[in-house]
Amino acid sequence: MSSPGPGLLSLVPFVSVDHMMRIVWDIGLERMLVDLAAYIEEDFRRWEVFDKTPRIPAHSAEGVIELMPTSDGATYGFKYVNGHPKNTAAGRQTVTAFGVLSHVDSGYPMLISEMTILTAMRTAATSAVAARALAPRGARTMAIIGNGAQCEFQALAFKALCGVEAVRLYDIDPKATRKAAANLEGSGLAVVSCASSEEAILGAEIVTTCTADKRNATILTDNMIGAGVHLNAIGGDSPGKTELHPDILLRSDIFVEYAPQTRIEGEIQQLKRDHPVTELWRVLTGQAPGRRDAQQITLFDGVGFAIEDFSALRYIRDHLEGAEHYINLDLLADPDDPRDLYGMLLRHRP
Amino acid sequence: MSSPGPGLLSLVPFVSVDHMMRIVWDIGLERMLVDLAAYIEEDFRRWEVFDKTPRIPAHSAEGVIELMPTSDGATYGFKYVNGHPKNTAAGRQTVTAFGVLSHVDSGYPMLISEMTILTAMRTAATSAVAARALAPRGARTMAIIGNGAQCEFQALAFKALCGVEAVRLYDIDPKATRKAAANLEGSGLAVVSCASSEEAILGAEIVTTCTADKRNATILTDNMIGAGVHLNAIGGDSPGKTELHPDILLRSDIFVEYAPQTRIEGEIQQLKRDHPVTELWRVLTGQAPGRRDAQQITLFDGVGFAIEDFSALRYIRDHLEGAEHYINLDLLADPDDPRDLYGMLLRHRP
Numbered sequence: 001m002s003s004p005g006p007g008l009l010s011l012v013p014f015v016s017v018d019h020m021m022r023i024v025w026d027i028g029l030e031r032m033l034v035d036l037a038a039y040i041e042e043d044f045r046r047w048e049v050f051d052k053t054p055r056i057p058a059h060s061a062e063g064v065i066e067l068m069p070t071s072d073g074a075t076y077g078f079k080y081v082n083g084h085p086k087n088t089a090a091g092r093q094t095v096t097a098f099g100v101l102s103h104v105d106s107g108y109p110m111l112i113s114e115m116t117i118l119t120a121m122r123t124a125a126t127s128a129v130a131a132r133a134l135a136p137r138g139a140r141t142m143a144i145i146g147n148g149a150q151c152e153f154q155a156l157a158f159k160a161l162c163g164v165e166a167v168r169l170y171d172i173d174p175k176a177t178r179k180a181a182a183n184l185e186g187s188g189l190a191v192v193s194c195a196s197s198e199e200a201i202l203g204a205e206i207v208t209t210c211t212a213d214k215r216n217a218t219i220l221t222d223n224m225i226g227a228g229v230h231l232n233a234i235g236g237d238s239p240g241k242t243e244l245h246p247d248i249l250l251r252s253d254i255f256v257e258y259a260p261q262t263r264i265e266g267e268i269q270q271l272k273r274d275h276p277v278t279e280l281w282r283v284l285t286g287q288a289p290g291r292r293d294a295q296q297i298t299l300f301d302g303v304g305f306a307i308e309d310f311s312a313l314r315y316i317r318d319h320l321e322g323a324e325h326y327i328n329l330d331l332l333a334d335p336d337d338p339r340d341l342y343g344m345l346l347r348h349r350p
Numbered sequence: 351m352s353s354p355g356p357g358l359l360s361l362v363p364f365v366s367v368d369h370m371m372r373i374v375w376d377i378g379l380e381r382m383l384v385d386l387a388a389y390i391e392e393d394f395r396r397w398e399v400f401d402k403t404p405r406i407p408a409h410s411a412e413g414v415i416e417l418m419p420t421s422d423g424a425t426y427g428f429k430y431v432n433g434h435p436k437n438t439a440a441g442r443q444t445v446t447a448f449g450v451l452s453h454v455d456s457g458y459p460m461l462i463s464e465m466t467i468l469t470a471m472r473t474a475a476t477s478a479v480a481a482r483a484l485a486p487r488g489a490r491t492m493a494i495i496g497n498g499a500q501c502e503f504q505a506l507a508f509k510a511l512c513g514v515e516a517v518r519l520y521d522i523d524p525k526a527t528r529k530a531a532a533n534l535e536g537s538g539l540a541v542v543s544c545a546s547s548e549e550a551i552l553g554a555e556i557v558t559t560c561t562a563d564k565r566n567a568t569i570l571t572d573n574m575i576g577a578g579v580h581l582n583a584i585g586g587d588s589p590g591k592t593e594l595h596p597d598i599l600l601r602s603d604i605f606v607e608y609a610p611q612t613r614i615e616g617e618i619q620q621l622k623r624d625h626p627v628t629e630l631w632r633v634l635t636g637q638a639p640g641r642r643d644a645q646q647i648t649l650f651d652g653v654g655f656a657i658e659d660f661s662a663l664r665y666i667r668d669h670l671e672g673a674e675h676y677i678n679l680d681l682l683a684d685p686d687d688p689r690d691l692y693g694m695l696l697r698h699r700p
Contacts, residue, residue, distance in 0.1 A: 009442055010367060016680035017360060021698040029695070056406055058421045062455045065426050067417050071408045076415050078430070080450065082457020088688040092359055092456055096682045100430065105412045106442055107432020116683035120691055152692035176689055183693050329679075330366035332446045333466035338438040339526055341470055342502035342533050345379070348371040 010334030015113040015316060019325040023316065024117065026323060030160040033153075036125040037161055039311040044129070047281035049073060050307055054261035057238070062086060064238055070306035076102040077310040079115055083238060085212050094149065094212050095119065101313040108332065111317045115309065120150055122312040123304055124157035126257075127232045130300035131162050131206060133283045133290035134255060135230035139205035140165045145197050145219055146211035146235055147171035147180040154208050154232075155180075159189055162206075166190040170200035198224060209243040211235040216270075222247035227295040234302040236267045244299075246270040252297040255280050255290075257305035266301040277301070360684030365463040365666060369675040373666065374467065376673060380510040383503075386475040387511055389661040394479070397631035399423055400657055404611035407588070412436060414588055420656035426452040427660040429465055433588060435562050444499065444562050445469065451663040458682065461667045465659065470500055472662040473654055474507035476607075477582045480650040481512050481556060483633045483640035484605060485580035489555035490515045495547050495569055496561035496585055497521035497530040504558050504582075505530075509539055512556075516540040520550035548574060559593045561585040566620075572597035577645040586617045587653040594649075596620040602649035605630050605640075607658070616651040627651070 015023070024032055043050070055068040063084030070077060081097035088094060097115035102108060131139075142164045144151050151169070158164035167189050171177045177193045184191045194200040197219065201207050207229055209219045222245050225231065231252065236242035244267050254277040256262035263269060268277060280300070282288035291298050320326055335344035365373070374382055393400070405418040413434030420427055431447035438444060447465035452458060481489075492514045494501050501519070508514035517539050521527045527543045534541045544550040547569065551557050557579055559569045572595050575581065581602065586592035594617050604627045606612040613619060618627060630650070632638035641648055670676055685694035 014679065017683045018680050018698075021695055024695060025699050051408055053406070056403070056417070056419060058401055058419060058426055058454070060421075060423065060454045063457055065421075065452060065454070065457050067406070067419055067428060069406060069408060069417055071410075071415075073410065076408055078417060080428070080459070082452070084455075084457045087456055090456070091688060092458060093683060093685075093688045093691070096458060098459075098681055102415060102432070104408070104410045104415070105434075106437055106440070107413055107415050107434045108442060108446060109430070109448075114681055114683065117691065117695065148689040149691040179687065179690050179693065183690070183696055329364065330368050331448055331464055333367045333443060333464065335443075337529065338441060338443045339498040340529050340533070341443070341467065341499040343529065345371055345374060345467065346533060348368075349375050 009108070010330055010332045011328040012109045012331040013111050013320055013326040014329045015111070015326045017114045017117065020114050020117045022325045023319065023323065027319070030156055033121060033125050033128070033157045033160050036122055036312055036315055037129050039315045040122065040126055040308050041129050041284060043307050043311045044281040044284050052258055054264055055306065068306035068309055070310050071104055074104055075314065076104050077313050079306065079309040081115070081119065099309055099313050101317055111313060112329065113313060113316050118312050118316065119309070120153045122308045123150060123234060124153035126308050127154060127208065127234060127300065127302055128157040128161035130255060130280055130302065131158060131230055131232060134298040134300060135162060136205050136228050136291065136294055139230065141168065141204045142206040142208055143168045143170070143200040143204035144208045144210065145170050145200055146209055147176040148210065148212050150210045150234070151180045152183050154210060155184055155189055156187060158206065159187070164206065166192065168192045168194050168200045168202070168204055170194040170197050206230045206232060208232040209235050211243055216240060216242045218245045219243040220248060221245045225297060227297065229297055231297065231299040232302065233267050233299060237303040238265050239269060242267050242270055249299065252299035254278070254299045254301055255283065256301050257303065261305060262301055262303050265303045268301055359458070360680055360682045361678040362459045362681040363461050363670055363676040364679045365676045367464045367467065370464050370467045372675045373669065373673065377669070380506055383471060383475050383478070383507045383510050386472055386662055386665055387479050389665045390472065390476055390658050391479050391634060393657050393661045394631040394634050402608055404614060405656065418656035418659055420660050421454055424454055425664065426454050427663050429656065429659040431465070431469065449659055449663050451667055461663060462679065463663060463666050468662050468666065469659070470503045472658045473500060473584060474503035476658050477504060477558065477584060477650065477652055478507040478511035480605060480630055480652065481508060481580055481582060484648040484650060485512060486555050486578050486641065486644055489580065491518065491554045492556040492558055493518045493520070493550040493554035494558045494560065495520050495550055496559055497526040498560065498562050500560045500584070501530045502533050504560060505534055505539055506537060508556065509537070514556065516542065518542045518544050518550045518552070518554055520544040520547050556580045556582060558582040559585050561593055566590060566592045568595050569593040570598060571595045575647060577647065579647055581647065581649040582652065583617050583649060584652040588615050589619060592617050592620055599649065602647040604628070604649045604651055605633065606651050607653065607655035611655060612651055612653050615653045617649070618651055
């Protein structure tokens with residue numbers, strides 16, 4: 001893996017929001033979702049080489065700020081991410097994020113990047129990676145319940161990666177559904193706006209829940225989910241924040257990213273600590289079965305794991321050179337003699 | 351506490367290394383050490399309001415990368431810092447760092463700053479805060495063993511905050527001692543370069559050890575430390591990295607920042623888990639005695655704690671306005687409708 005950017009030790013490439021948008025459109029959004037899925041799948045397949053830890057949260061009444069570190073032994077990455085459901089009332093994002101990639105052998109950062117857009121992309125790509133292994137064969141219709149910031153990314157990832165042709169949208173706020181439907185016009189997806197969750201799931205082989213309420217909500221009740229469906233539940237992602245009625249969980253085969261984190265944050269926080277779940281990497285490496293039959297309900301209880309961010313940052317790092325969609329930040333002190341930090345300061349005295 | 355910088359939600363003030371050097375000299379280096387000590391002492395006095403956790407390390411054969419988060423309930427901060435002793439051979443710093451301060455109520459970052467220089471400053475300021483409570487009355491001479499990047503900052507902090515008038519320098523590499531002595535010329539300190547640790551500690555009421563070797567070294571042996579000395583041991587700061595012979599520890603009253611972290615990283619990793627230590631904040635708030643008599647050996651087993659970085663970032667944040675020693679980074683996505691992240695992307699399609 002090459003190291004892009006400046007030769008000077010003090011400089012670290014920084015990808016801003018504006019840069020990230022240029023990168024997305026240079027590559028093409030659906031193409032980038034496919035590429036990100038490949039990077040994520042590659043890293044999930046070498047799961048065992050990574051340092052893994054549940055993310056480190058700082059909870060408050062208003063939300064949570066989290067650090068998500070991981071390392072593959074050569075490269076270290078972490079993401080800073082917040083989750084503040086009430087932010088939208090003040091014109092702020094519920095979730096914002098940035099991330100850093102570093103050299104393990106020197107500890108020096110090699111990339112700082114916005115990750116609000118990138119997290120939306122990697123979350124959708126991860127869902128699609130899971131669905132490729134778990135959704136019923138030939139699924140073409142997906143319901144999306146919760147039409148906020150993540151909705152369109154999910155729709156396009158499932159189109160690009162899973163062959164989904166139609167999405168059925170529902171949100172308790174019809175404005176959110178109108179926004180998503182308008183954005184997806186011309187995407188090639190057939191979009192149906194629905195007036196209820198019950199209507200949205202009609203005929204859907206895949207049901208995605210991506211709501212933002214920070215509470216134990218019941219977006220789907222047990223009687224709504226029939227045999228053979230794949231559930232992609234990604235809105236329940238912190239303690240006390242779930243979307244599915246526990247009876248659905250008991251009827252499903254449950255797949256997670258990293259069980260120690262998901263038991264704290266995911267839908268399965270509603271179940272006993274020893275309820276059997278399968279980590280997705282084991283399916284991708286062939287160590288565990290994915291979908292076994294057409295009747296099975298599969299549930300991807302996605303909460304977002306550090307390795308996905310690592311994969312996404314690695315992808316951006318690999319695509320920096322040439323495009324110049326970054327600036328260099330003077331982030332690291334670089335004295336002539338590394339032990340002479342004070343001397344560097346002295347020589348800059350006016 | 352006011353929020354500096356831009357009105358736009360997407361922008362976050364960034365203080366580069368160059369900016370930090372301008373801030374240091376605008377304020378004055380010794381003045382800033384005194385100010386930082388006041389911020390650190392203020393935060394140590396309200397210790398109990400902070401979220402505290404041992405830092406989160408990623409260890410490798412070459413070194414360690416750590417995240418150090420904390421929060422006072424209104425403001426959240428974290429530092430990224432590495433420790434790679436072999437870095438100097440490649441012209442890199444052993445320790446580099448940057449930090450972030452955020453609003454707890456929204457999760458939005460309010461400041462990103464270099465912290466290589468700032469960590470050197472806060473480490474020295476913290477040592478001086480401890481010494482003001484623990485060093486023998488009237489101490490005027492300090493030995494500094496280990497004359498690397500931290501050395502001059504220690505000397506100047508003890509001059510500015512503790513009335514130290516003379517420093518006696520020793521390093522296994524005479525070049526390091528020459529560097530430090532040259533840098534401290536004109537500082538107002540009497541500087542004596544010594545040929546051994548034994549020579550350095552002659553007549554010193556305060557002995558600072560700040561070596562960088564990542565191993566269990568014995569910089570000071572038991573017979574070198576007489577009654578009444580204050581030991582400021584800050585180089586032993588990760589598992590397997592210590593500076594003092596355990597017999598010294600057994601004769602000392604030991605003061606630490608945050609015991610759960612210091613037991614992992616500090617000199618006291620050589621002692622039993624239940625060996626009594628006193629957290630410094632308890633001395634500063636009058637809940638525990640500092641130095642009790644002239645014969646006592648006091649040891650500040652400093653490893654660096656997240657609250658000190660929080661204090662330092664808070665200080666920089668409070669001094670941003672007016673001076674303009676920062677740039678604004680386009681770090682956070684700021685769509686017109688916060689739920690319409692994809693729409694923002696769409697509207698930037700070329």
